[in-house]
Amino acid sequence: MTPMVEALGIHKRFGATEVLRGVDLVVQPGEVSCVIGPSGSGKSTLLRCINHLERIDSGRLRVDGHLVGYRERNGRLYEMRESEVAHQRRDIGMVFQRFNLFPHKTAIENVMEAPVVVRRQDKAAARARAVELLDRVGLADRRDNYPSQLSGGQQQRVAIARALAMSPRLMLFDEPTSALDPELVGEVLDVMRGLAREGMTMVVVTHEMGFAREVGDSLVFMDEGVIVEQGAPREVLANPQHERTRSFLSKVL
């Protein structure tokens, strides 16, 4: 079976700082992989490399068997055109820490935007699907509200519906609950839990250890640009093998 995400020896530097220093990660279809680690450990950067929001400096990164951002022919790498990168990103959904909803569009317009503009879907069909998706994240009655009229938790749920509207095969979550008030975290995690149950492949950068333990199929602990430890969430959380993992977990649990 082709892994959904296959990262081999990923390096990424911003100027003089090396943010990723040789990361290997494999995520199988249907797997929920949670990535944890202290801030600055490179976990968000790794996630952003998966849909080519950041370009990797070395290594190979494949999604569903295809190199991300590059094409390999006769042993040579060719950079993809912007339109080809855009084409690849259609199948990879992303949810941001700060939601990044389009503030000038209503909830339903946010969800319809990409299917209509990118997939050239018929407006009525896109609307029907958007209604369905907003209903699924529990916001059927909020479809005509602008993002500024929604709570953080509601905005993040719209953002999830917006990503799902493109029918992605992989969903990336970049600390989806970190910008939320504590009492709003649950509603977003509930939606994500539902997605995981339906078999969506997910890579989730998170600080929610409870979610990782309960929903995650694998847990990845990163520090200083490398994966220190990975395994079944319960085992890693209950019985960390590395000193760095132990000291991190002792601070957050």
Added chain:
Amino acid sequence: MTVRPDRPEPMNAVPVRHPGRWVAVAVMAVLAAMLVHTIVTNDGFGWPVVGDYLFSPPVLNGLKNTLILTVLSMAIGIVGGVLLAVMRLSPNWILSSVAALYIWVFRGTPLIAQLLFWNFLSALYPRLSLGVPFGPEFVTFDTNQLINQFAACLLGLGLNEAAYMAEIVRGGIASVEHGQTEAAGALGMSRAQTLRRIVLPQAMRVIIPPTGNETISMLKTSSLVVVIGYFELLTSVQRIYSVNFQTIPLLIVAAIWYLALTSILSVGQGFIERRYGRGLQTGPPGPSLLGFLRRRPEEVAA
């Protein structure tokens, strides 16, 4: 308003007195009275003359030219400004440098000089041709016929305006959070789609107020076309008072028309601002035409 029994008792405090405000009102009232008095009693204003010329054909003709020059120059300026701003922000450094050079030249030289330059372009290039660079020419025009006075006015005003608009548009685009571009990109939208559908509509909120300023300023700046012998509102009244010496009344005629146009533009700007402010302020969505007349309940109660 009456206090309902279940409400807590209101604060029955003596409000702070503001004697300074009453002094200011008194001073302003006296000044206003003096102004009205002089306007009515000083024959130098020549109100009958103002009335005679307000709708006279030469004035209306000049007004028409002012409107045409403003609308077309602003159209050139806005389209050119968006193009230059996109070039300026392009990752291609050649495009970006060309835009920077353009802005430097057109903002850095006097508009009058630019108008004169376009008018006297034929001194530099007597003929203009379409053809292969350094190769054969297909069509050739006489510069003086191709660029008449009116075209020189449009080139001068429009291309100069484009340089200013470029900076306004660039500021607007820069004001849109980078996360918006990333979110659009992550959904598979191309750079052009992102610019058109996501970034520019949000940038409009920042772009419109200074563009309104520029348009109002253009109404009056267009009077500079007098240097190349073209005419508009101000030039028309100048021609009239240079003959009949009714300088003040005719300047009042021009001022009335400029103020009228400025008022119309300000109202229009308000509408456009509300249109692009959608979703960015709380409250019911959509523009409300007479929103300022409808006071909110708590204000009525206060």
